[in-house]
Amino acid sequence: MKLSFQLNGDAVTAEVPDHTTLLEMLRDEFELLGVKEGCGHGECGSCTVLVDQKSVNSCLMLAAYVNGKNVQTIEGLGGAQGRLDPLQEAFVKHGAVQCGFCTPGMVMSAKALLAENPSPSRDEIRWGMAGNLCRCTGYVKIVDAIESVCKGGCSCGKGS
Ligand code: FES
Ligand code: FES
Incomplete structure (x- = not known):
């Protein structure tokens, strides 16, 4: 199957077997190794x-679904010259x-x-991130980091 879609801002094409998952295509065809395979069945995030701006578990989605769509991975998130x-x-902070x-x-x-709710409460952050598991941090610092982006940079007024 031949697919055409936007990947991290570029128009791309790929030819993959019908049963290929989005995860497999991103890692194997495009070498976007920031897309990690943990559980492989929708449990870990x-x-x-x-x-199209919505978060998905790429291990559960067939690559065919993104034909004509806009896909963004962690590799496409930063700015020019390695800016985060x-x-x-x-x-990091x-x-x-x-x-x-x-x-x-x-x-x-x-x-x-944050695209859906630029000013989430800590409970809303925890709820919004419930599909992503971490075996290391205990989550508090992850919630702190997400909360700080709102406080430091958005127009919700929390940071002022
Ligand atoms: S690898 Fe996709 S949810 Fe775990
Ligand atoms: S699994 Fe989250 S930092 Fe190690």
């Missing part, structure tokens, strides 16, 4: 990417990364969460 996205900076395996999925889920 480590494979989270954005499709504010969420990535916040994860708050020590929300240990082994780092869950981090790309965490950041992409947080991106989708």
